[in-house]
Amino acid sequence: MEASTFNTLGTLFIAFLIVGIGNILSSMFSKVSSSYFNLVLGALVTLIPAFNNFMPKFDSELFLLMIISPLLFFESNNTDNRIVSGSIPSIIGTTVFMAVIICLITPMTLIFSMSISFPLAFILTAINTPTDATALDSALGNTKLNSKIHNTLKTESLFNDATGIVLLSAGTIWYKTGHYSLTNSLESFLISSIGAIIVGSIIALTFTLIRQWLLKSSFNVISTQITLFLSTPFIVFWTAEHFHFSGIIAVVVAGLVSNSEVGKSRFVVPHGVHATIQVSSYIAELFNGSVFVFLGINICRILIESHVYLLNHLDWLWAGILVYVVSALVRFVYYLFINKKPKDSFIFAIGGVHGAVTLALALSIADSVRGTHFSNIILATTVVILLSMIIPSVVLPIIIPDRVDTIDDKLIQKCKTEMVQIGIDRINEMDELSKKVKNEVIYKLQDQDKTNTFTDFITKSMFRRGLTEDEDLYQERRAIMYALDSERAYIYKQVSDGTLDSKTGYEITSDILLSETLIIDSRNNLDLR
Secondary structure (H helix, E strand, O other), X not given: OOHHHHHHHHHHHHHHHXXXXXXXXXXXXXXXXXXXXXXXXXXXXXXXHHHXXXXXXXXXXXXXXXXXXXXXXXXXXXXXXXXXXXXXXXHHHHHHHHHHHHHHHHHHHHHHHOOOOHHHHHHHHHHOOOOOHHHHHHHHOOEOOOHHHHHHHHHHHHHHHHHHHHHHHHHHHHHHHOOOOHHHHHHHHHHHHHHHHHHHHHHHHHHHHHHHHHHHOOOOOHHHHHHHHHHHHHHHHHHHHHOOOOHHHXXXXXXXXXXXXXXXXXXXXXXXXXXXXXXXXHHHHHHHHHHHHHHHHHHHHHHHHOHHHHHHOOHHHHHHHHHHHHHHHHHHHHHHHHHOOHHHHHHHHHOOOOXXXXXXXXXXXXXXXXXXXXXXXXXXXXXXXXXXXXXXXXXXXXXXXXXXXXXXHHHHHHHHHHHXXXXXXXXXXXXXXXXXXXXXXXXXXXXXXXXXXXXXHHHHHHOOOOOOOHHHHHXXXXXXXXXXXXXXXXXXXXXXXXXXXXXXXXXXXXXXXXXXXXXHOHHHOOOOO
């Protein structure tokens, strides 16, 4: 294995570990999003020479292929097609018209305010065109946006990456040749977008038909189904880029084409569908966190490598502030013209959060723009990213009174405790069970509300042999099923009485049903010993 490949895999492993630590810290400090912990931890790791020297130089193309493409695929796959189909005018407006207006007004502001050429100002603006739905959710925390605004911001972030890439390509050509062709840019955008839509649709539809054919056949294999699904974004992105189309748009379209499959075929092989959802959710969470780890790593590297220039010049700071402020003003005016509501327009303006894709675009011009120009663009982009994340995190919780309904943890714990006790009472009523079987079942039921402590696990379970006789194991399975059935009836009554909200009730019931599958599903290869 080549050293660069080994280092890349090692970097991913380090990023995944950091995500795990960040998630733990976020659970300890629930008011702070895990994304911020991941960003800070990524920066701290860079300060350790051994780790920093081990991690290879950031590869923007590899990052877009390996991290961003599956994330966008999963995001679009989980997006209701009705939202997208009903928002096409809005998508075109925000990702094309508004983006073009920003790329006209912002460079002109930079030119009049600072000594910067139009091509460089255009490049800087184009880099900061893409917004990031993941970064937005991190900035929001527990704040709940109006569904219309949230959907607009989400669909914008799905499609405006491609706009930024096309505009950036035009800007770098302009910078190198001194000429800019509006006709060529428009032609490039249309070809890139239409071609991507065709490629994404064809490949996604083909894979969907293959999976459906396998599902309906007698030789369906769940692992093959999952592999086909998970490989889709990589194949789609690579194919689209190979033909010089937008890999980003192709992946988003592929996700939208694929997302109707689960709803129509979830009961053909429920075990496979559930496994696919769980695996893709796990990967999405891991990659989402990794995005902020890499963001922290590269921002820290940029600041370290440019510290001399950073302290002696402030052009990058003013440029970053201007880009953010002017872009936010354009967003505000645009949405005000559409929506007529100043408050909603302000939320939309600061809701355009930038993240790792923006930084990846900035780093991608290293071969085209060099010297102080490159340093200014990188540092200014860093300012835009940080401002776009910090400002909504501080402002939105203040101006939006509606929050996500806080869950009463004490009430949930009380219901779980009562639920488990009902299950235990059901077991105690089964006189035909031996004391040993009852004790085993009760111990397992108490895991549901975390009655069993870490010490209990060591003393009562880890070093103690469980049931071994077939009859005892059969009785144990039967008893657990009876107990879980009683618990589900209890939760249903709590929801019916209004003690628990339906969402929380569904979540607890889902855990009970999953516990039942561990008992009755022979494919999990688990016994109750």
